[in-house]
Amino acid sequence: MSNYRINDLEHYFKAQKEAIENPEKFWGDIAEQNFQWRKKWNKVVAHNLAEAEVKWFLGAKLNITENCIDRHLKTRGNKTAILWEPNDPNEPAEHITYKDLHQRVCKFANVLKESGVKKGDRVCIYLPMIPDLTVSILACARIGAIHSVVFAGFSSTALATRINDCEAKVVITSDGGFRGDKTINLKGIVDEALKHMSCVETVLVAKRIDSKISMKAGRDKFLKPLLEKASDDCYAEEMDAEDPLFILYTSGSTGMPKGMLHTTAGYMVYSAYTFNNVFRPEENDIYWCAADIGWITGHSYIVYGPLANGTTSVMFEGVPSYPDFGRFWEVIEKYKINQFYTAPTAIRTLAKENVSFVEKHDLSSLKILGTVGEPINEEAWHWYDNHIGKKGCPITDTWWQTETGGMMICPIPFVTPTKPTFATLPMPGIQVCLMDENGKEIEGNRESGRLCIKFPWPSMARTIWGNHQRYKETYFITYPGKYFTGDGAMRDEVGYYRITGRVDDVIIISGHNLGTAPIEDAINEHEKVVESAVVGFPHNIKGNALYGYIILKEEDEHDKLRNEINRVISEQIGPIAKLDKIQFVKGLPKTRSGKIMRRILRKIAHKDTSKLGDISTLLNPDIVEEIMKGAL
Numbered sequence: 001m002s003n004y005r006i007n008d009l010e011h012y013f014k015a016q017k018e019a020i021e022n023p024e025k026f027w028g029d030i031a032e033q034n035f036q037w038r039k040k041w042n043k044v045v046a047h048n049l050a051e052a053e054v055k056w057f058l059g060a061k062l063n064i065t066e067n068c069i070d071r072h073l074k075t076r077g078n079k080t081a082i083l084w085e086p087n088d089p090n091e092p093a094e095h096i097t098y099k100d101l102h103q104r105v106c107k108f109a110n111v112l113k114e115s116g117v118k119k120g121d122r123v124c125i126y127l128p129m130i131p132d133l134t135v136s137i138l139a140c141a142r143i144g145a146i147h148s149v150v151f152a153g154f155s156s157t158a159l160a161t162r163i164n165d166c167e168a169k170v171v172i173t174s175d176g177g178f179r180g181d182k183t184i185n186l187k188g189i190v191d192e193a194l195k196h197m198s199c200v201e202t203v204l205v206a207k208r209i210d211s212k213i214s215m216k217a218g219r220d221k222f223l224k225p226l227l228e229k230a231s232d233d234c235y236a237e238e239m240d241a242e243d244p245l246f247i248l249y250t251s252g253s254t255g256m257p258k259g260m261l262h263t264t265a266g267y268m269v270y271s272a273y274t275f276n277n278v279f280r281p282e283e284n285d286i287y288w289c290a291a292d293i294g295w296i297t298g299h300s301y302i303v304y305g306p307l308a309n310g311t312t313s314v315m316f317e318g319v320p321s322y323p324d325f326g327r328f329w330e331v332i333e334k335y336k337i338n339q340f341y342t343a344p345t346a347i348r349t350l351a352k353e354n355v356s357f358v359e360k361h362d363l364s365s366l367k368i369l370g371t372v373g374e375p376i377n378e379e380a381w382h383w384y385d386n387h388i389g390k391k392g393c394p395i396t397d398t399w400w401q402t403e404t405g406g407m408m409i410c411p412i413p414f415v416t417p418t419k420p421t422f423a424t425l426p427m428p429g430i431q432v433c434l435m436d437e438n439g440k441e442i443e444g445n446r447e448s449g450r451l452c453i454k455f456p457w458p459s460m461a462r463t464i465w466g467n468h469q470r471y472k473e474t475y476f477i478t479y480p481g482k483y484f485t486g487d488g489a490m491r492d493e494v495g496y497y498r499i500t501g502r503v504d505d506v507i508i509i510s511g512h513n514l515g516t517a518p519i520e521d522a523i524n525e526h527e528k529v530v531e532s533a534v535v536g537f538p539h540n541i542k543g544n545a546l547y548g549y550i551i552l553k554e555e556d557e558h559d560k561l562r563n564e565i566n567r568v569i570s571e572q573i574g575p576i577a578k579l580d581k582i583q584f585v586k587g588l589p590k591t592r593s594g595k596i597m598r599r600i601l602r603k604i605a606h607k608d609t610s611k612l613g614d615i616s617t618l619l620n621p622d623i624v625e626e627i628m629k630g631a632l
């Protein structure tokens with residue numbers, strides 16, 4: 001698949017112009033030349049954004065697994081599709097070829113069919129990062145069932161909410177999973193979640209840790225014997241372009257998680273297109289995205305995007321700190337990884353450790369580095385550039401969301417000149433704009449505002465499962481006719497975008513709008529700081545004042561550090577952004593995907609800790625108590 005790769009900046013601007021002037025032709029050509037269709041579309045796009053209605057490739061028929069697997073069999077049958085690296089480096093890796101993957105997906109799909117799963121049924125997948133996770137996702141897609149993957153670190157309550165919301169008929173899980181030196185008891189969590197639920201008829205159980213688990217007669221079945229018996233021939237269901245492919249839950253700022261629904265053709269085209277342009281795979285490249293498949297990053301850029309391109313995609317079961325902080329670099333050396341994609345939070349964690357963990361390893365195979373999930377601060381960007389890329393690998397800071405399905409704003413490596421902390425320019429076809437609080441579009445450069453998108457793109461979520469009204473209200477009402485991202489952004493003098501964080505992180509101090517990201521960036525510049533989070537709290541003169549939670553690399557006299565940190569902020573942003581309160585903490589409450597839960601920090605700063613909400617889904621729930629104890 002190479003018909004659509006952008007070669008240089010001129011080509012980029014030309015593609016962007018064509019995509020805006022004639023989106024039907026731009027996306028129609030890409031879809032036609034790079035994918036396998038059972039039937040072509042009658043119309044490329046139909047939309048009414050004010051009503052939150054969008055359809056792509058209307059009337060087309062396809063199956064995404066034919067595009068991700070079958071069509072590669074002739075030329076790439078013996079090529080590794082999924083290279084699975086286990087948690088324990090001494091356990092053998094698995095090299096699953098496209099041919100193996102085809103066989104495994106077909107068998108799994110037949111097991112699902114035997115369990116009564118039909119096109120349109122929901123299947124909840126609650127698995128650790130083992131090959132069965134990828135196989136089961138594709139098995140659902142093969143027969144037209146809608147997969148809903150729930151990250152295997154979520155609690156039974158969180159899992160129950162998600163199973164209930166989409167009324168899953170089948171749950172796929174395992175006896176447990178390994179993460180570093182810990183094991184997690186997944187089957188026990190599933191049992192707990194299913195206690196008060198009637199929709200789930202079957203639980204399919206993979207074995208990973210060989211622990212003792214209880215199996216409920218009539219409901220629970222071990223996968224292995226079923227897979228062994230199953231035929232490895234399975235017809236790929238003919239799907240409409242707009243048939244649902246998956247649901248993936250993302251947390252809202254309040255209330256129930258939102259089940260974002262993605263459909264088949266548009267998602268396939270856009271995830272494959274962006275993967276190809278941003279990571280620029282060559283035939284023998286080994287690509288590694290170190291995210292978990294429980295997040296959108298794993299869906300689009302471990303599974304669908306790479307496989308649609310016939311790439312070898314590494315799937316890693318472990319964590320960056322096990323057996324030691326050199327694990328990522330060891331894996332890069334071991335497989336001669338060419339493209340590596342991770343989150344700023346992982347980079348910061350590893351940058352804090354002795355650089356000898358990096359220097360022990362040969363990273364010369366690397367060509368492109370990527371980041372995703374949150375703004376990357378300047379210090380982390382340079383560390384990644386110096387120590388991992390050795391100043392020779394472009395870093396692509398990719399801004400996108402569960403809702404967008406694929407990367408939206410990011411430098412195209414070797415095409416777009418990078419600028420630290422800037423996601424730079426939108427992908428072709430993505431019409432970004434900045435809006436002010438009064439609903440007016442902000443023209444010109446050197447401006448900040450709320451990030452919106454003016455025109456649909458193929459992989460946008462189509463709705464929130466079971467609640468289209470909420471979808472409309474959350475994304476399309478604030479600025480009628482536009483998709484509102486919830487993020488704030490700044491456009492610099494050449495039109496590059498820098499994401500300044502969620503708009504609900506904007507704090508207004510004495511009438512000045514301050515984004516938390518640049519302030520945190522300034523704080524993190526201090527040599528003794530590892531990471532920080534800034535929130536607002538009410539102040540009777542300034543309206544709001546700033547409260548900073550700061551993790552130190554090494555201890556020093558606190559008052560002295562407070563002064564120094566405020567001096568750095570004054571220098572970099574201005575005295576207006578100085579922190580009124582600084583609390584030194586051992587950790588920050590984070591979601592499993594590494595995002596700081598500012599909602600909790602805000603409550604603590606407001607001295608309102610009565611209703612913290614469900615903190616069990618956090619990576620580190622214990623830290624909350626500790627921060628509350630030391631609150632100022």
Ligand code: 6R9
Binds near residue numbers: 372400402
């Ligand atoms: C892919 C993913 C989406 C939110 C998004 C924004 C933040 C993601 C970012 C970034 C700055 C980047 N975000 N990438 N902020 N720079 N490169 O992370 O999806 O989990 O839905 O999160 O993450 O705030 O709105 P999701």
